[in-house]
Amino acid sequence: MNREELNKAMEQTINDISEVKRQIAGATESQEIERLEGKLKELEALQLWQIEKLG
Numbered sequence: 001m002n003r004e005e006l007n008k009a010m011e012q013t014i015n016d017i018s019e020v021k022r023q024i025a026g027a028t029e030s031q032e033i034e035r036l037e038g039k040l041k042e043l044e045a046l047q048l049w050q051i052e053k054l055g
Contacts, residue, residue, distance in 0.1 A: 003054070010050045017043045 001009070020040045027033045 001053070006050060006054055010047070010054070013043055013047050013050060017047065 017040065020036055020043060024033060024036045024040065027036060
């Protein structure tokens, strides 16, 4: 993955994190919130990996 592709992937990850946070804020069922929080943790881990690769 070159630098340009990594930057695009990071932008997408940031957008995905924002979307999941929005979904968590609007969720009412605890199972849905837990599922979304798991997805958020995965995306945050991906973001950290991307930052490491960029550095």
